[in-house]
Amino acid sequence: MRQAGIYSGILSGGISGKTGPHSLPLARIKKIMKKSGGGGGDDVKMISGEAPIVFSKACELFIQELTKRSWMLTLQGKRRIVHKEDVASAVIATDVFDFLVTLVSDDADPTINILHHQNGNTS
Amino acid sequence: MDLDGNMKLNIGAEASNSHEEGITKEQDRLLPIANVGRIMKEILPPNAKISKEAKETMQECASEFISFVTSEASDKCRKERRKTVNGNDVCWALGALGLDNLAGPLRRYLHRYREVEGDHGAINSNHQDDHKATNSGAIAKTSFGQ
Numbered sequence: 175m176r177q178a179g180i181y182s183g184i185l186s187g188g189i190s191g192k193t194g195p196h197s198l199p200l201a202r203i204k205k206i207m208k209k210s211g212g213g214g215g216d217d218v219k220m221i222s223g224e225a226p227i228v229f230s231k232a233c234e235l236f237i238q239e240l241t242k243r244s245w246m247l248t249l250q251g252k253r254r255i256v257h258k259e260d261v262a263s264a265v266i267a268t269d270v271f272d273f274l275v276t277l278v279s280d281d282a283d284p285t286i287n288i289l290h291h292q293n294g295n296t297s
Numbered sequence: 298m299d300l301d302g303n304m305k306l307n308i309g310a311e312a313s314n315s316h317e318e319g320i321t322k323e324q325d326r327l328l329p330i331a332n333v334g335r336i337m338k339e340i341l342p343p344n345a346k347i348s349k350e351a352k353e354t355m356q357e358c359a360s361e362f363i364s365f366v367t368s369e370a371s372d373k374c375r376k377e378r379r380k381t382v383n384g385n386d387v388c389w390a391l392g393a394l395g396l397d398n399l400a401g402p403l404r405r406y407l408h409r410y411r412e413v414e415g416d417h418g419a420i421n422s423n424h425q426d427d428h429k430a431t432n433s434g435a436i437a438k439t440s441f442g443q
Contacts, residue, residue: 210367218371222383238340258350270395273365
């Protein structure tokens with residue numbers, strides 16, 4: 175059985191030096207990982223204890239990156255509320271987020287002016 | 298709380314009622330909207346607001362992100378005949394998929410984690426035939442806080 179005490183210390187942001195609930199639930203991350211089909215179609219069999227923890231941080235960074243880009247489009251539309259169309263358009267405008275294009279393509283608003291050449295800008 | 302979620306998993310308290318399965322599966326494949334919304338809110342200016350649909354879209358994107366990167370990491374393990382996907386594989390997959398701006402900070406994060414915690418190996422209790430593979434490099438137990 176895992177040592178819950180140590181993990182909870184990690185979860186509360188101890189490793190990153192931040193306080194406050196930045197973390198994401200490891201069990202849920204692990205479930206999502208296990209449902210990922212590999213190239214051969216097999217389920218992911220075994221996951222080390224640290225992999226969901228890495229993803230907890232990776233997802234945080236990913237969400238932050240996509241949110242920042244979405245917000246730029248929100249501002250372009252002279253709005254203050256981020257809508258799903260902003261998120262969809264930010265995905266389409268960013269090459270490395272190509273894997274999300276089909277997921278969001280129904281939500282994209284063609285009237286939003288797409289910002290190009292934003293790749294590699296990590297404010 | 299995260300602890301509760303983990304403890305439920307450990308004591309096998311996952312919902313098994315068939316009539317709840319539809320709802321449970323939907324929740325299981327997404328990260329909690331409260332956590333996602335909080336991360337979004339914290340990176341934006343105070344005057345910014347986020348629609349519920351935007352949070353839901355972000356939930357979907359985050360899950361797809363996990364699946365996408367895990368698939369790549371899992372493929373690498375399969376090719377190298379390892380059964381356990383570890384933190385290094387995740388970092389490698391991020392780089393391989395062009396998400397370099399995430400890979401760098403994560404390697405440092407993982408390194409510090411290992412310094413503090415050491416290597417606990419696989420979560421699964423199944424027979425680990427490649428436990429040695431997860432023990433990569435020196436794991437020096439230094440005091441946390443550098």
